[in-house]
Amino acid sequence: MNMGGPDMAPHPPQRSARRGEATARLGPVLEVSDLQTHFFSFGGTRVVKAVDRVSFTLHEGETLGLVGESGSGKTTTCLSIVGLLPRAARIVGGSVVFEGEDLTRKSQRELRRIRGRRIAVILQDPMASLNPLFTIFRQVAEPAFFHQQLRGRSLRERVKHLLRAVRIPSPEWRMREYPHQMSGGMRQRIVGAIALAGGPSLVIADEPTTNLDVTIQAQYLDLLKDIQRETGVALIFVTHNLGIVAKMCDKVAVMYAGKLIERAPVRELFDDPKHPYTRALLGAVPKLGSKEPLYSIPGQPPNLANLPAGCSFHPRCPEAVPRCVSEEPGDFHLDDGSVARCWLVEGKNEAGAHRGRTRS
Amino acid sequence: MATIPANTRLASERAAAGRLKSVIKAVREAPQAAVVILGGLMLVAIFADLIAPYEPTLPVQGANVFDPPFWMEGGRAATLLGTDFQGRDILSRLIYGARVSLIVGLMGTLVAGSIGTAMGILAGYVGGWVDQIIMRVTDAWLALPAIVFAIFLAAMVGPSMWNIIVILGGVYWTRYARVIRGEVLTLREREFVKLAEIAGASKLRVIKRHILPNVMNTATVLASLTVGVVIIAEASLSFLGVGVPPPQPAWGLMLSEARSTLMAGQWWLTVFPGLCILLIVLATQLFGDWLRVRLDPQLRNL
Amino acid sequence: MAEPVLEVRGLKKHFPVRHGLLGRRKTWVKAVDGVDFAIHPGETLGLIGESGCGKTTTSKLILLQETPTAGSIAFEGRDIAGLEGTELMAYRRAVQVVFQDPFSSLSPRMRVEDIIAEPLEIHTDLSRAAIGKRVGEVLELVGLQPDVAPLFPHEFSGGQRQRIAIARALATNTRLIVLDEPVSALDVSVRAQIINQLEHLQRTLGVSYLFIGHDLATVAHISHRIAVMYLGKIVESADSDTLCARPMHPYTKALFAAALPSHPDDPQQERTIAGEVPSALRLPSGCRFHPRCPAAMPVCSEVEPTLQPRDGGGVVACHLYD
Numbered sequence: 001m002n003m004g005g006p007d008m009a010p011h012p013p014q015r016s017a018r019r020g021e022a023t024a025r026l027g028p029v030l031e032v033s034d035l036q037t038h039f040f041s042f043g044g045t046r047v048v049k050a051v052d053r054v055s056f057t058l059h060e061g062e063t064l065g066l067v068g069e070s071g072s073g074k075t076t077t078c079l080s081i082v083g084l085l086p087r088a089a090r091i092v093g094g095s096v097v098f099e100g101e102d103l104t105r106k107s108q109r110e111l112r113r114i115r116g117r118r119i120a121v122i123l124q125d126p127m128a129s130l131n132p133l134f135t136i137f138r139q140v141a142e143p144a145f146f147h148q149q150l151r152g153r154s155l156r157e158r159v160k161h162l163l164r165a166v167r168i169p170s171p172e173w174r175m176r177e178y179p180h181q182m183s184g185g186m187r188q189r190i191v192g193a194i195a196l197a198g199g200p201s202l203v204i205a206d207e208p209t210t211n212l213d214v215t216i217q218a219q220y221l222d223l224l225k226d227i228q229r230e231t232g233v234a235l236i237f238v239t240h241n242l243g244i245v246a247k248m249c250d251k252v253a254v255m256y257a258g259k260l261i262e263r264a265p266v267r268e269l270f271d272d273p274k275h276p277y278t279r280a281l282l283g284a285v286p287k288l289g290s291k292e293p294l295y296s297i298p299g300q301p302p303n304l305a306n307l308p309a310g311c312s313f314h315p316r317c318p319e320a321v322p323r324c325v326s327e328e329p330g331d332f333h334l335d336d337g338s339v340a341r342c343w344l345v346e347g348k349n350e351a352g353a354h355r356g357r358t359r360s
Numbered sequence: 361m362a363t364i365p366a367n368t369r370l371a372s373e374r375a376a377a378g379r380l381k382s383v384i385k386a387v388r389e390a391p392q393a394a395v396v397i398l399g400g401l402m403l404v405a406i407f408a409d410l411i412a413p414y415e416p417t418l419p420v421q422g423a424n425v426f427d428p429p430f431w432m433e434g435g436r437a438a439t440l441l442g443t444d445f446q447g448r449d450i451l452s453r454l455i456y457g458a459r460v461s462l463i464v465g466l467m468g469t470l471v472a473g474s475i476g477t478a479m480g481i482l483a484g485y486v487g488g489w490v491d492q493i494i495m496r497v498t499d500a501w502l503a504l505p506a507i508v509f510a511i512f513l514a515a516m517v518g519p520s521m522w523n524i525i526v527i528l529g530g531v532y533w534t535r536y537a538r539v540i541r542g543e544v545l546t547l548r549e550r551e552f553v554k555l556a557e558i559a560g561a562s563k564l565r566v567i568k569r570h571i572l573p574n575v576m577n578t579a580t581v582l583a584s585l586t587v588g589v590v591i592i593a594e595a596s597l598s599f600l601g602v603g604v605p606p607p608q609p610a611w612g613l614m615l616s617e618a619r620s621t622l623m624a625g626q627w628w629l630t631v632f633p634g635l636c637i638l639l640i641v642l643a644t645q646l647f648g649d650w651l652r653v654r655l656d657p658q659l660r661n662l
Numbered sequence: 663m664a665e666p667v668l669e670v671r672g673l674k675k676h677f678p679v680r681h682g683l684l685g686r687r688k689t690w691v692k693a694v695d696g697v698d699f700a701i702h703p704g705e706t707l708g709l710i711g712e713s714g715c716g717k718t719t720t721s722k723l724i725l726l727q728e729t730p731t732a733g734s735i736a737f738e739g740r741d742i743a744g745l746e747g748t749e750l751m752a753y754r755r756a757v758q759v760v761f762q763d764p765f766s767s768l769s770p771r772m773r774v775e776d777i778i779a780e781p782l783e784i785h786t787d788l789s790r791a792a793i794g795k796r797v798g799e800v801l802e803l804v805g806l807q808p809d810v811a812p813l814f815p816h817e818f819s820g821g822q823r824q825r826i827a828i829a830r831a832l833a834t835n836t837r838l839i840v841l842d843e844p845v846s847a848l849d850v851s852v853r854a855q856i857i858n859q860l861e862h863l864q865r866t867l868g869v870s871y872l873f874i875g876h877d878l879a880t881v882a883h884i885s886h887r888i889a890v891m892y893l894g895k896i897v898e899s900a901d902s903d904t905l906c907a908r909p910m911h912p913y914t915k916a917l918f919a920a921a922l923p924s925h926p927d928d929p930q931q932e933r934t935i936a937g938e939v940p941s942a943l944r945l946p947s948g949c950r951f952h953p954r955c956p957a958a959m960p961v962c963s964e965v966e967p968t969l970q971p972r973d974g975g976g977v978v979a980c981h982l983y984d
Contacts, residue, residue: 240849
């Protein structure tokens with residue numbers, strides 16, 4: 001597929017990154033270090049650590065799966081990256097370095113110029129992202145109109161180009177329609193077209209396929225992979241579905257109670273999960289063709305306002321030791337590239353393990 | 361392998377602590393002014409016999425007619441807010457008048473609310489031609505100006521406190537019916553209602569256990585906002601002479617009796633009753649507003 | 663084999679749609695168009711399909727929320743059409759449902775004990791004490807402590823609410839529970855809890871399930887047999903193991919291809935099918951799936967295939983196997 005156009009992608013099409021290969025030439029696209037975001041309520045007396053020292057790196061053409069259940073902090077992490085936190089929340093520590101610039105130090109005005117153009121966000125419900133009153137054309141054209149100053153005929157061509165890129169058939173006809181006239185899968189693809197319109201180098205997709213039918217979801221995921229292959233865009237995929245992670249992601253970061261409890265390259269995560277929570281998650285997913293009883297983690301995720309002492313997971317952990325109850329573990333790095341926040345991992349790998357809060 | 365959630369008992373303890381905290385928070389955030397005013401007026405109305413310095417219907421011994429309030433020239437401390445054209449103590453009349461306003465306001469709202477909620481539920485849940493009939497009646501009712509209608513009815517049946525209450529209830533139920541019906545239409549589609557129907561619950565049972573409790577929030581908020589309207593209606597009826605009959609004091613009646621004196625300079629005869637009406641309506645509106653905000657988000661969480 | 667708890671034959675539900683200038687022209691949305699299946703005691707039948715396939719309408723027909731346009735539904739041998747009075751109540755007592763959304767299926771202003779007690783109050787005349795005891799029993803059955811009974815729904819998490827919904831569905835010695843996407847709205851770890859609980863309850867109580875879902879892995883795990891629906895018809899039906907080992911209908915294969923892998927190195931299936939489910943108002947001629955079918959033959963656009971026995975047991979409706 002010819003993506004053409006000078007402003008379709010941040011880099012010329014021939015330099016597309018292949019899955020698993022990091023292009024270190026320009027440095028990482030995104031580097032999150034020790035990010036801390038807290039929610040303040042009741043006049044500042046109650047602090048909820050929604051994001052508690054989260055670090056990860058993302059290079060061009062890579063896909064990171066940000067995995068967690070409700071309340072794990074994955075959405076808040078993404079909102080922190082793009083600076084769209086609700087008023088009650090604030091980034092209180094760490095940094096978010098995007099293409100060399102620290103976004104946590106930027107004003108909302110500067111962030112507005114970045115959002116939509118260099119970082120795009122795709123949300124779960126396409127009807128929430130699309131304005132029911134405007135035509136498809138108008139909505140897809142908006143980023144190009146504002147960020148690239150296109151008008152008239154070149155704007156129309158650009159919109160048609162984008163719609164074709166997300167495989168919407170008959171774009172000239174479709175662009176005159178309204179969101180409610182389209183199916184869920186198509187709407188989500190249009191949201192994707194809007195996201196790509198500014199030529200971003202990073203796309204954050206927050207559970208974009210949750211409301212889609214299974215076959216539509218498969219089409220959409222294939223589409224995303226193709227687009228990534230061709231434009232080299234870096235992708236953060238927020239999901240609780242490990243199947244999507246297995247299909248789409250190069251590296252995975254697992255969150256629990258606001259903490260990043262494990263991050264690893266995708267194969268290492270599935271083959272040898274280090275953290276008991278990751279193991280439990282993998283055991284809880286039904287596998288096609290197997291009737292083995294599912295592993296179910298006893299209890300529920302903790303209330304972030306009332307976290308247990310020590311490791312946040314210890315009340316539900318089948319392998320907890322006394323140390324887990326009193327001391328919160330730090331990050332332990334392992335030889336195979338995994339980082340896990342668990343006492344049981346300490347000392348596992350004499351060569352590579354060391355306590356620290358360094359970035360990977 | 362059955363798994364029992366580890367901390368379910370903790371959940372109920374946590375819940376109890378949470379409820380206490382939320383009650384305390386509610387008390388702290390309540391609109392103090394409104395609560396003070398309403399609470400104060402209620403106490404005044406209940407203990408009128410003890411608080412009022414004089415009989416409201418009899419002229420004060422030793423006082424003249426048209427005595428001004430005590431801080432003005434010619435005023436006496438015995439009659440704090442002055443006397444009216446018959447020499448009756450204004451303060452005592454105001455205190456007893458609170459009774460009328462509150463009783464008519466609250467009871468009238470209760471009647472309106474009961475009729476309106478019942479009609480709304482019937483129309484919304486039963487639907488069909490019952491809905492059509494009730495809605496057409498509501499439309500017709502709403503087309504009539506409420507006060508005029510009330511006056512007409514009052515003139516027909518003759519004034520007395522209870523007649524007024526029933527009349528005002530009968531005039532103001534329609535706003536309830538509309539809103540409650542809308543709410544019921546939404547509720548009807550909610551899953552827990554469908555589940556009850558699937559489980560075999562009779563219509564009556566569904567209404568009693570599922571629909572009614574869930575419209576109570578809206579009904580309560582509507583009620584608190586309607587009280588002010590009913591009180592003003594009562595005052596208007598009294599003002600026009602078809603309200604609660606004299607000599608029982610009512611604020612509207614006091615306004616009416618003193619109409620001519622406003623220009624003549626005896627301003628206290630109209631300003632004080634007017635202020636009272638203003639205060640109570642303001643208080644109910646503030647309270648109703650606060651109630652609406654407080655009950656609604658919770659409703660959304662549920 | 664014991665008599666089926668539920669037997670559906672030739673079930674159809676067509677909704678009229680008026681259009682045209684003055685609403686005079688009438689077409690039909692054939693939401694369910696000729697469905698047959700049976701559920702035996704202690705068994706789970708999984709119903710899988712995407713939007714517009716008719717699985718929700720089928721469940722509504724079974725729950726008597728809609729009346730069929732044609733066909734029959736028999737419960738323990740008796741046709742349920744036109745049931746009234748005590749017989750209707752007996753049916754309602756024996757067939758219950760659990761919906762997808764745990765947050766709207768419990769009455770927010772009722773205590774849990776009242777919610778669970780409701781079917782008992784409707785169908786039995788047990789004393790308050792006896793009802794209270796039964797409520798405690800079912801709460802334990804679903805893995806909750808009986809002392810949570812006086813609490814309100816909003817004090818529970820999503821997974822716990824689903825347990826309460828299941829408890830209510832079981833209160834009256836239910837024979838069949840229709841589970842309409844009961845775990846789709848829950849977190850992964852909670853899903854596992856609920857599925858395990860459901861399987862345990864089936865083993866202990868012998869209750870049957872009609873499990874409606876869209877996630878193949880979940881449906882395959884809990885179901886003994888699976889029926890695949892597309893645009894109002896069952897296109898394939900077989901034992902869960904047989905179906906997973908050898909899906910035959912091209913749509914079933916597409917569903918499997920679209921299913922997400924459980925490991926990054928799992929072989930990526932061939933390209934998934936294109937297009938979307940067509941509108942139910944304009945059904946394709948012949949086989950409903952032919953416009954999207956990678957193996958479509960000329961006959962597929964002319965003649966609608968019927969369900970025929972397939973390899974390893976079960977049935978499939980496809981000209982490839984005629």
